[in-house]
Amino acid sequence: MMVQFLWSIGMWSWVLASTAAQPDNCQLKKDKDGVRVFTCPSDTSKFRSLRAEFMLENVSLTELAEFMLDGDNYKNWQFHTMESKVLERRERQIIYRVVIDAPWPVSNREIFVELTVIPQSETRMLLSMHSIPYPYPVDDDLVRVPFSQSQWNIEKVHQGLKVIYHMNIDPGGYVPPMLINMAMAEGPYQSFRNIKQLMKSRKR
Numbered sequence: 272m273m274v275q276f277l278w279s280i281g282m283w284s285w286v287l288a289s290t291a292a293q294p295d296n297c298q299l300k301k302d303k304d305g306v307r308v309f310t311c312p313s314d315t316s317k318f319r320s321l322r323a324e325f326m327l328e329n330v331s332l333t334e335l336a337e338f339m340l341d342g343d344n345y346k347n348w349q350f351h352t353m354e355s356k357v358l359e360r361r362e363r364q365i366i367y368r369v370v371i372d373a374p375w376p377v378s379n380r381e382i383f384v385e386l387t388v389i390p391q392s393e394t395r396m397l398l399s400m401h402s403i404p405y406p407y408p409v410d411d412d413l414v415r416v417p418f419s420q421s422q423w424n425i426e427k428v429h430q431g432l433k434v435i436y437h438m439n440i441d442p443g444g445y446v447p448p449m450l451i452n453m454a455m456a457e458g459p460y461q462s463f464r465n466i467k468q469l470m471k472s473r474k475r
Contacts, residue, residue: 297322300456306463308456313439321438323459328431330470332396335425335432336388338470339398342367348465350458353379358405363388366403370413378444382416383407398423414444436463 297311309322327335338344342365345355354370364387371380383405389397402419421438436459 301460303460304464305467306460308459310455318440319455321436321455321459323434323436323438323463325434325436325463325467326428326431327434327467327470330431332390332394332425332427332432334470334473336363336396336398338466339386339423340365340388342386345369348462348469350462350465358383358407363390366405368405368407377446378414379412380416380442380444381410381413382419384419394427396425398425414442417441417443434463 297309299307299309301308306323306325310319311322313320340360340363342355342357345367346352346369349355349369351372352369353372355367356369357365357367359366364385366383366385368381368383371382373379383403384400385403386398386400389399391397400419400421400423402416418441419439421436424435424437426433438459
């Protein structure tokens with residue numbers, strides 16, 4: 272349960288780690304079904320950062336961008352996401368809210384994220400996601416995530432799309448850092464596997 276909760280927060284984060292960062296000093300935590308997940312030291316946070324790598328076969332940059340801009344659908348593939356709703360939409364950008372189901376006795380989390388699709392060339396695209404303050408009614412039963420950053424570096428290759436994902440987060444409230452650092456791998460693996468399966472099913 273805690274693993275699922277931690278990933279659900281993390282997935283909506285926008286990365287602090289540099290796009291040039293390599294997993295040389297990172298620890299491989301999961302390597303299964305074409306998804307590799309690393310945890311890495313962070314110079315700016317008490318929490319370890321996350322790096323993941325996976326392939327999306329027979330998927331175009333446009334198809335992935337459209338999939339990620341469908342924020343209302345996140346609850347259908349994002350691990351332990353109870354609610355997902357697009358609040359504002361612009362060209363190649365959305366602001367959305369998600370509510371994360373956390374295991375007792377940890378409080379459920381709420382986060383507001385700005386996602387921007389940034390085409391870089393005919394073969395490269397960047398997805399930038401970061402938490403933002405948002406004028407939304409306060410729910411005393413939810414803890415708002417104060418900081419999250421993540422980045423998807425996407426390259427078109429012969430087989431489809433190669434994705435390198437970076438993430439860093441402060442989940443807010445009290446969640447033991449050691450527990451977060453130990454639990455970061457399983458959730459990303461499950462959600463990225465879900466994306467791979469959903470994108471594949473759309474081709475049938």
